[in-house]
Amino acid sequence: MVIVVLAIVGTGILMYFAGLSGRPDAVTLTQAAALAQEKMESLLADKKANGFNTIISAAPAALPAPFDRFTREVDVFCVQEADLDTSNGTMPNCSDSDINAKRVRVTVSWGGGSSDFVTVMTNH
Numbered sequence: 756m757v758i759v760v761l762a763i764v765g766t767g768i769l770m771y772f773a774g775l776s777g778r779p780d781a782v783t784l785t786q787a788a789a790l791a792q793e794k795m796e797s798l799l800a801d802k803k804a805n806g807f808n809t810i811i812s813a814a815p816a817a818l819p820a821p822f823d824r825f826t827r828e829v830d831v832f833c834v835q836e837a838d839l840d841t842s843n844g845t846m847p848n849c850s851d852s853d854i855n856a857k858r859v860r861v862t863v864s865w866g867g868g869s870s871d872f873v874t875v876m877t878n879h
Contacts, residue, residue: 783865783867784870786822786825787825787863787865787869787870788863788870788872790818790822790825790827790863791827791861791863791870791872792872794827794829794861795859795861795872795874798810798829798859798876799876802876807849807855807857807876807878810831810857810859810876811829811831812829812830812831813827813828813829814828815827815828815862815864816828824865824866825863825864825865826863826864826865827861827862827863827864828861828862828864829859829860829861829862830859830860830862831857831858831859831860832857832858833849833856833857833858834854834856834857834858834875835854835856836854836856849878854877855877855878855879856875856876856877856878857875857876857877858873858874858875859873859874859875859876860872860873861873
């Protein structure tokens with residue numbers, strides 16, 4: 756009876772620790788958030804310096820060391836005021852958007868997963 760109880764408890768403990776390995780740690784998530792924020796700020800700076808049309812999508816790209824285990828991708832879509840979370844309109848000038856806004860999603864990926872960060876940028 757003791758062996759059966761220990762086997763059941765041991766299986767539960769092993770399953771708990773096996774589940775932990777699939778979750779990203781706090782350091783990875785913090786680095787991913789910082790890398791996404793850096794890209795968002797870069798896009799804002801480009802917009803201020805060169806205009807609204809410089810906010811465009813970018814294919815996934817590996818980052819340099821010490822962040823070489825991450826890749827970063829940017830998806831940009833023109834959006835209407837009534838529907839800010841879906842793609843709509845033409846790129847890059849969003850002339851058919853009622854508020855001249857773009858939804859910007861930065862995805863930071865690593866070997867064990869990814870995180871998405873989304874904002875809306877306007878032509879104001």
